[in-house]
Amino acid sequence: MRIAFFAPHKPIDHPQPSGDLIIGRTLHDFLHSQGHKLMIASRYRLRHITQKPLKWPSLYIEFKRTLKRVHQFKPDLWLTYHSYYKSPDLLGPYISAKLGIPYVIYQGVFATKYRRNHKTWVGYMANKHALLYADHVFANKDIDFHNLSRIILPEKLSRTYPGIEPDKFKHCPVGAKEIRNKLDLNGKKVILSAAMLREDVKAESITDLIKAFAPVAKEVPDAKLLIAGDGEARARLENFTAEKAGDKIIFLGQIKREELYKYYSAADFFAYPGKNEALGMVYLEAQCCGLPVVAYSTNGPKEAVANGETGLLSPEGNIAALSANLNSLLTDENQRKQMAKAAPEHVMNKFDLSKNLQDVEMKLTNIGSRRY
Template sequence: MRIAFFAPHKPIDHPLPSGDLIIGKTLHDFLRSQGHELLIASHFRLRHITNKPLKWPTLYLEFKNTLKRAEKFNPDIWLTYHSYYKSPDLLGPYISEKLGIPYVIYQGVFATKYRRNYKTWAGYMSNKHALLHADHVFANKDIDFHNLSRIILPEKLSRTYPGIEPDNFNYCPQGAEEVRNRYELNGKKVILSTAMLREDVKAESITDLIDAFAPIAAKKPETKLLIAGDGEARPRLENLAAEKAGDQIIFLGRVKQEELYKYYSAANFFAYPGINEALGMVYLEAQCAGLPVVAYSTRGPKEAVIHSETGLLSPERDIAAMSANLIRLLEDESLRKQMSEAAPKHIRNNFDLNKNLQDVEHKLSSISHWR
């Protein structure tokens, strides 16, 4: 297949990492690895474009240039990654129609609540237009699949699942030893967390985690909480951590994706509350490395973690319940072992990236033959 690929929310070569970016790049790279030709049709970012009229002339010029690129490439199919009200696809529906090729959205998102706010109405309507004009839509979250089924015919909608390459996150004793020696963690219980430390729900989640860990720090001085990640909220969170738990919380800074498996391997379990979190790739990575997970029972963690089998989930913003789950896993070695054995199996059975993307590839191939 010759595929015109477009990511309106954030181009896949964007310098700032995120879970969405990883999913989009992984989809692109997998299709290319299978021998398909891909053209990144546009690098133009459509985030909040409907509320930025000064950018509309530039968008029009980008539309004309993208149409020329696509015509020259002569694709069999247009594939958009992640269209929703904040970043509706304003290129794919029109260009695919002009070229007479199928139009597909991977990770479509739809929620009617955004039609009731004048600030989000235009984005909502633009996104709905793209979804209704798609020949097929893939949803990789339960809530998205449910919402999309209200406007998309069953034969045009597929429930798919994101994933990771399990072999990249296997437990590594050498990596564990390296990290434990570097931070003098031998003989200590280690909880790992990782997040972008920006001033939004990410920082709120880490704040809740620090608050949940604080009483544990006083009772169990040989326990350490490691937090990987960086961002503008880091200085404030470091000050809060020092105030609440002294030197028992260690901020690691940004850790390269290819090095994360060492840090997972060095920990006893993983904790990240996940306020307003989507699926959360870190939950998959941690479980693959054999780490039980402690999180809130919000929609993202619930899709990734099996409560009482591969982790412990508690109500959102219930700090005391999260703290109790942290203590339970610290003290119950038998439970940790049981979950450590179940977690990698869960990931390999349900979130093996290659298996899941092969299903997407087969569907794209069948759709491209409609041309």
């Protein structure tokens, strides 16, 4: 099958890493590995495009170029990854209609609250149009599936699950020893966190984690918190850390994804609050490496972590509860070991990427066989 692939929010080969980018890239790569021919229809970013009228002429030019490019490719299907109000797909529905090919959205998102704000109304309507036009929509979060079911017919909507390749994230004693020696962590109880350190909910989550860890560090003197990631908020967070926890927190900078398993392996558990977080690949990666998770009970962590079995979740913004959960896993070795054992099994059972995407591929193949 020939597939025109488009990611309105961020091209899948964009250099800035993120969980959404990883999901889109793995979807693309999986379909390619199954023998399908994929073409990146466009690399034009539609993020906040509805609020930037000065960019609309360039969008029209890109539409013409993409139409010509896709027509020459002769696809059986157009597949858009992640359309929502901030980055609605303004290319796929129209080009699919002109070429008479099925149009599908993977990771569709819909929320009516954005129709009540004049700043987001246009993006909301554009995204709603794309969703209603789609021949099929895949939702990989419970809340999205619930919201989409209000406007999408049941036969056109599927609940699917993202995932990871479990073989790439396994506990590695050699890697653990390397990192512990490198960072002088032998004899320490280590918490790992990982996030893009940008000035938004990511930095807010790390700020909450630092606040929660500071009193714990005084009670558990041999505890260390490692924070992997980089961004414009790093310097501010490092200054904040110096005030709250001194040298108990180590900022690692950006770690290559293929090296992360060593850092997971060197830690005793993983912690990232996850304000306004989507599913969060880091939660799956950490659990697959045998790490319990501490986070908020927001939508993303709640779907990725089995509360009480593979991790401890607490209400968003409750620093005291977050701190208590950090302390619990640091001091209760038996609880930590039980969760560490359950965590990889949880990921294998529900978030094995190849199994989950095989179902998606089957539906795409059936849809792609129906040309208009």
